[in-house]
Amino acid sequence: MTEGHQESGGGDSFDLSQFYQIFFEEAGENLDLMEQMLLNLNLETADDEELNGIFRCAHSVKGGAATFGFADVAELTHQMESLLDRLRRHELQPNPMMVDVLLESADASRVLLARHQTGDTSAPPSNADLVRRISELAAGGTPAPAAVPAPAPVVAAPAPAPVAAPAPVAAAPGARQLEIRMGPLERPDQVDGIKDLFRDIVGLGSVTEVASDRADTRVFHASTSSSNDDLLDLFAFHVSREQVNIREMSAAATSWTDRDDPPPGAPVAPAPGFGFFEGAPGVPTGAASSAAPVEVTEVRPAAKASVAKPAASPVAAQPEAATIRVAISKVDQLINLVGELVITQAMLAQNSQALDPAANQQLMAGLADLDRNTRDLQESVMSIRMIPMSIVFSRFPRMLRDLASKLGKKVEFVTQGEATELDKGLVEKITDPLTHLVRNSCDHGIEMPADRVAAGKPETGTITLSAAHQGGSIVIEVRDDGRGLSREKILNKARERGLDVSDQMSDGDVWQLIFAPGFSTAEVVTDVSGRGVGMDVVKKNIAALNGTVEIDSSEGYGMRVSVRLPLTLAIMDGMSVGVGDEVYILPLSSVVESFQVKDDAVNTVAQGSRLVKVRDEYMPVIELEKVFQVPRYDGGKSGDIMVVVEAEGSRVALLVDELLGQQQVVVKNLETNYRKVPNVSGATILGDGKVALILDTSTLVRRSRH
Amino acid sequence: MPLILAVDDSPSMRKMVSFTLAGAGYQVVEAVDGQDAYEKAQTQTFDLVLTDQNMPRLDGLGLTRKLREHPNFKTTPILMLTTESSDLMKQAGRAAGATGWLVKPFDPARLLEVIKKVIK
Numbered sequence: 001m002t003e004g005h006q007e008s009g010g011g012d013s014f015d016l017s018q019f020y021q022i023f024f025e026e027a028g029e030n031l032d033l034m035e036q037m038l039l040n041l042n043l044e045t046a047d048d049e050e051l052n053g054i055f056r057c058a059h060s061v062k063g064g065a066a067t068f069g070f071a072d073v074a075e076l077t078h079q080m081e082s083l084l085d086r087l088r089r090h091e092l093q094p095n096p097m098m099v100d101v102l103l104e105s106a107d108a109s110r111v112l113l114a115r116h117q118t119g120d121t122s123a124p125p126s127n128a129d130l131v132r133r134i135s136e137l138a139a140g141g142t143p144a145p146a147a148v149p150a151p152a153p154v155v156a157a158p159a160p161a162p163v164a165a166p167a168p169v170a171a172a173p174g175a176r177q178l179e180i181r182m183g184p185l186e187r188p189d190q191v192d193g194i195k196d197l198f199r200d201i202v203g204l205g206s207v208t209e210v211a212s213d214r215a216d217t218r219v220f221h222a223s224t225s226s227s228n229d230d231l232l233d234l235f236a237f238h239v240s241r242e243q244v245n246i247r248e249m250s251a252a253a254t255s256w257t258d259r260d261d262p263p264p265g266a267p268v269a270p271a272p273g274f275g276f277f278e279g280a281p282g283v284p285t286g287a288a289s290s291a292a293p294v295e296v297t298e299v300r301p302a303a304k305a306s307v308a309k310p311a312a313s314p315v316a317a318q319p320e321a322a323t324i325r326v327a328i329s330k331v332d333q334l335i336n337l338v339g340e341l342v343i344t345q346a347m348l349a350q351n352s353q354a355l356d357p358a359a360n361q362q363l364m365a366g367l368a369d370l371d372r373n374t375r376d377l378q379e380s381v382m383s384i385r386m387i388p389m390s391i392v393f394s395r396f397p398r399m400l401r402d403l404a405s406k407l408g409k410k411v412e413f414v415t416q417g418e419a420t421e422l423d424k425g426l427v428e429k430i431t432d433p434l435t436h437l438v439r440n441s442c443d444h445g446i447e448m449p450a451d452r453v454a455a456g457k458p459e460t461g462t463i464t465l466s467a468a469h470q471g472g473s474i475v476i477e478v479r480d481d482g483r484g485l486s487r488e489k490i491l492n493k494a495r496e497r498g499l500d501v502s503d504q505m506s507d508g509d510v511w512q513l514i515f516a517p518g519f520s521t522a523e524v525v526t527d528v529s530g531r532g533v534g535m536d537v538v539k540k541n542i543a544a545l546n547g548t549v550e551i552d553s554s555e556g557y558g559m560r561v562s563v564r565l566p567l568t569l570a571i572m573d574g575m576s577v578g579v580g581d582e583v584y585i586l587p588l589s590s591v592v593e594s595f596q597v598k599d600d601a602v603n604t605v606a607q608g609s610r611l612v613k614v615r616d617e618y619m620p621v622i623e624l625e626k627v628f629q630v631p632r633y634d635g636g637k638s639g640d641i642m643v644v645v646e647a648e649g650s651r652v653a654l655l656v657d658e659l660l661g662q663q664q665v666v667v668k669n670l671e672t673n674y675r676k677v678p679n680v681s682g683a684t685i686l687g688d689g690k691v692a693l694i695l696d697t698s699t700l701v702r703r704s705r706h
Numbered sequence: 707m708p709l710i711l712a713v714d715d716s717p718s719m720r721k722m723v724s725f726t727l728a729g730a731g732y733q734v735v736e737a738v739d740g741q742d743a744y745e746k747a748q749t750q751t752f753d754l755v756l757t758d759q760n761m762p763r764l765d766g767l768g769l770t771r772k773l774r775e776h777p778n779f780k781t782t783p784i785l786m787l788t789t790e791s792s793d794l795m796k797q798a799g800r801a802a803g804a805t806g807w808l809v810k811p812f813d814p815a816r817l818l819e820v821i822k823k824v825i826k
Contacts, residue, residue, distance in 0.1 A: 016722070016813075023718035059760050060716045063789055066811035067719065229792075236789075240809060274785075274820045275796075276806035281774070282754075282783030282824060283805050 016068050023064045024117050025325070027073075030057040031106045032394065038102055039397050043094045051088040054102075058084050061109065071193065071238075072124060073112045079131050080105050082233070083138040092140060101133050103398070176224065180207075180231070181245040183217025191218055193238045198222070204234075240273045328424070331384050338374075338381045339666035345374045346687035382571070385425070389467040389476070390418035392431050396438055396465060403442050410449050410459055411442055416466035422474050426565055429545055430476070433538040437478040437561050438463060440534070445482030445559060455556065457481065473547075474567055479560045485511060485553040493519065511551035515539040543647065543698055546572065546589050572667050574684070576660040576692065577643060580630040583692040584656075585665055585684060590697040592644040592651060594659060612642060612653045619644070620704035623655045627679060627700075628693075647698040654700070667694065679703070708825050709733045709750075713743040713757040713769065714787070719810075723756060723787075726814040727821070740764025744772050751778045754825055759788040759795075767802045774803035783824040787812070 034057035041050060058080040065073035080102055086092045108127050115124060182191050198207040205224030212219045224231065228246050235244055276283045352360070352367050393415045404411040422430070446452075446461035453459055464479040487510055494501045494513050501513070513519060517536040539549050546566050553559035566572065566589065574585035595614075602612050602621060610621040624630070625638065632638075639657035665684035670677055670693075681696035710732050714720045724734040735750070737743035741763040743755070755773065759766035766786050773779040783805040788795060799807055808820050 019718050019722045019725070022721055026716060026718050053762070056715075056760055056762065059789070063810055064716055064718050066789075067722065273812060273816065274806060274808040276824075277796075277800040277804065280800060280805050281781045281803060 020068060020117075022325075023068050024113055027061045027064060027113055028110070030061050031110055033057050035103060035106050035398060036394060038099050038106075039401065041094065041099065043096065043099075046087075046094055048088065051084070051094075055081065055084040055088045070112070070116050072127075073109055073116070076105055076109055076112065076127050076131065078233075078236075079134040079138070080109075083134050086138055092138070098137050101130070101137060105130055105134060176248055178222045178224065178231075179247050180220040180222055180235075181212075181217055182220075182235070182239050182243055183212075183214060185216050185218065185239065185243065188216060188218055191235075191238045194220060194235060197234055198224075242273060334381055335385065338378050339668075342374055342378055342666055343685045343687070343689075345370055347689055350687040378571075382423075383421070385423050386421035386567075387424050387427055388418060389420045389422055389427070389474075390415075392427055392434060393418050393465055393467075395431070395435075399435070400438065400442055400463065403439065404446075407443065408448065409442065409446050410461065411446055412460050412462045414462060414464045416464065417468045420467040420469060420474060422467075422565070423567060426545060426567075429541065430563070430565065433541045433563070434465070434476065434478065436534055436538050437563075438465065441478055441480040441482065441559075445480040445484070447483050469567075470564075473564050476563045476565070477560055478563075479558065481558040484555040484557055484559045485514070485551070486555055490514060507553075508551075511553060514551070515549070546587055548589075571664055572694070573662065574665045574694065575643070575662050576686075577624075577641075577654075577656040578658040578660050579624045579628070579639065579656050580632055582628070582630050583660060583686060583690065584624060584628075585692050585694040586643065586645060586654070587681075587694070587697060588662060590645045590647050592646050594641060594643040597640050597642045597653075597655075614642075614644065614653070619651050619653050621653050621655055622700055622704055624695075625655070627703075645697045645700070647701040650701045650704070652701050652704045654695075665692075665694065707731065707733045708753040709735065710821075710825075711735050711737060711743055711746065711752040711755045711757075713737040713740065713755065713761070713766070715739050715758065715761040719758065719787075722814070723817065726817055730818050730821075732821070732825075740766060740769035740772075743769055747773060747776065747779065752782060754821065755779075755782060755784045756821075757784065757786055759786055767798055767804075770799070770802040770804045785820065785824065 034054055037050060037054045037057070041054070058077050062074050062077035062081050065071075065077060083092075083098060083102070087094050087098070092098075105127075108125070108130055111125060112127075114120075180194075182194070185191065195207055195209070198204050204226060205222055207220050207222040207224075210219050210221050222231075226234075231246060232241050232244055235241075348367055349371060352364060355363070357364055396415075397413050400411055400413050441463045446463065447455065447457075449459045452461065462481050464477070466477045466479070468475055487507065490510050490513050491501055491503065491505075494516075497516075497519070499513065499516065501510075515535050515538075519535065542549050542563055542565070548564045550562045550564070551559065552562070572585075573588040575588050575591050576583050576585050578584075597612060601614075602610055603618075604610050610623075611618040612621050621642070623638075625632075639655055641656050641659060642653040643656060643659070644651055644653050667682045668684055670680060670683050677693070679696055679699050680693045682694045683691055684694060686692050710727055712720060712723045712727065712734050713736075714723065715738055720736050720738075724736055727734045735746060735752070737746050739761040740757070743757065744764060747755075755769075757766040757769055764772070766788070770784050770786070773782070773784060784803065786799050786804045786807045787810055788799075788807055789810045796807060805824060806820070808817065
């Protein structure tokens with residue numbers, strides 16, 4: 001090693017904050033994993049592997065939190081770890097209460113982490129009650145339920161309240177009177193938190209600070225029945241074990257628990273928090289062992305080592321998910337660039353059509369290659385943004401567990417096709433609607449256990465969430481075997497609300513009624529599924545993603561809601577139509593049909609609105625020419641092609657000049673480059689370099705209603 | 707340039723350790739757990755092994771034991787990074803053949819201070 005390494009890397013100025021982000025992500029993953037494992041934990045048959053895995057999650061979060069200075073997270077996860085440690089050592093039998101408390105603690109840790117991540121400096125939520133419950137469970141007891149139903153906001157907790165009672169406090173039975181010395185400390189205020197520990201942890205005892213004979217040492221008198229080891233563990237977040245001396249005040253003044261520590265007052269070198277084993281391989285010569293020499297009788301005979309087995313063939317290396325983390329903005333940038341490339345390629349292809357294929361054979365072959373490679377590249381790049389649906393699905397078991405127990409129902413949750421991949425942007429937007437659907441199934445679909453038994457069904461209801469690719473879309477289904485939709489109730493409710501319905505309506509049309517704003521057939525409005533603001537929002541959100549929702553139901557047997565979504569928002573199948581010199585793109589998913597219209601099929605009604613009759617059905621006509629005020633240079637010959645589009649359950653006919661064809665278009669956001677334009681959802685660049693607007697069919701349909 | 711094998715299943719700890727070491731002029735190879743580290747040790751020798759204790763597949767003690775059986779690692783310093791500094795843990799570390807221990811949480815300066823003592 002050369003001189004001067006330390007100056008370049010170490011020192012107090014070392015900035016740990018550069019690792020915060022990676023720690024937050026890692027801690028989040030660990031907490032998610034822990035939650036999943038806890039939910040899957042079979043309390044009777046929990047094996048070492050599972051318990052160790054759960055322990056390791058808490059352990060990792062604690063280690064990181066302590067290293068990066070998030071003391072509150074470290075403290076909470078330390079409590080979790082203590083409980084889990086006893087579980088994995090089989091000193092305690094896991095019970096549902098422990099799972100509940102651990103799940104709650106994981107949530108609380110997330111909250112704390114989020115506060116650090118966002119730099120929130122307001123008063124942190126108090127986890128004292130949680131800590132109390134964990135430690136009581138860890139001690140083998142049965143804690144009283146949460147003292148307060150909601151995590152009570154800390155009402156201006158008076159900062160480290162000086163313990164009024166003079167030490168030693170009236171000793172509880174079995175409590176020991178201890179003098180705890182901490183030092184030498186680099187910053188004496190680093191142990192301020194000790195007093196909080198005694199305040200926050202019920203049953204720990206009491207503490208009071210007494211005058212110290214040294215500036216770098218602080219002395220506390222405590223009354224507690226906890227063991228020294230437990231105390232040292234608790235203190236470990238504020239001060240390293242080596243800096244703590246505990247002695248019983250009733251005992252001889254010299255009986256220090258840490259036998260190898262020098263008596264107080266004697267000059268001591270700062271405890272290093274590390275040590276070497278004397279005589280162990282690799283120990284630096286002359287390095288003073290800074291820890292108590294450990295007596296180890298077992299010495300590995302040298303001979304044993306030489307019989308070393310032939311480098312134990314590493315078990316068929318378990319494949320680790322080899323992944324890298326990349327900022328989403330980089331991926332989006334890449335997708336954008338590829339989009340540009342696709343456009344350039346399309347332009348070249350279009351221009352080359354004018355060339356003589358025989359004379360430009362090589363060029364044409366090259367362009368064909370470019371075409372294929374560009375497409376492959378585009379697909380690969382798009383796949384970067386694809387993430388498995390399991391990311392969404394994984395949040396439901398927990399939610400359903402809580403919900404079912406709140407409602408007193410028994411629900412089994414089944415997922416299928418979790419590996420199905422979907423664009424990240426879509427995944428984020430589909431989560432809320434899906435949550436709503438799953439909640440609905442549990443709240444309104446699944447019956448109470450007694451009702452189910454009476455109906456001859458198994459006591460436990462089943463909710464199935466599945467995802468699958470179908471062509472260019474993904475279909476996500478929420479199924480339940482509950483009571484299903486009642487045709488009668490829906491029709492009655494619709495009449496009450498003054499909707500135009502008849503008994504002759506098809507089932508499909510009846511089910512669509514529940515998407516009407518404010519429609520709810522729930523007899524009792526629960527705090528779970530809200531007050532009927534829901535299905536309409538679900539439908540609207542899904543429609544905004546160019547998706548559709550379908551319902552299938554059988555009264556008494558359950559229902560199924562299918563959500564169909566495009567695989568990505570970045571590319572869309574479009575139909576291009578011409579109006580004057582302009583080209584517009586319609587989302588292919590909303591196009592129903594197109595036809596040439598005869599003049600006598602269009603009727604003008606009040607206020608100049610026009611209707612077209614298509615197979616005995618009248619629908620509003622929207623003239624794109626007027627909507628976008630397209631100038632006519634050729635003498636005003638208006639178009640005669642109608643394109644019927646459907647959105648939000650209604651249809652309108654758009655009047656255009658010509659149909660230009662179907663094509664995949666790369667969607668460019670208008671708002672980020674310009675501003676929101678009415679009736680337009682985005683733009684794209686065509687093969688010839690011209691910009692075409694992508695029409696927002698839902699606003700066009702809405703427009704026709706007024 | 708001294709070559710160090712840093713073993714930890716926590717990516718943030720691994721990053722911090724290797725960043726600290728790289729900043730001080732050491733070359734670092736990372737391993738995600740004991741098993742991964744052991745496999746890396748089959749093809750390479752190191753001047754120092756820094757290992758976490760609690761890891762999936764193969765923990766720090768297990769790794770230390772296996773490395774000590776390997777002819778290339780008879781005298782290589784092996785430091786255990788651990789949150790448990792109990793005597794029991796120290797005894798186990800010593801029995802496994804570890805060179806020493808460093809208590810977590812530690813800061814980068816502390817880490818370099820210890821490493822400087824064992825790497826010549």
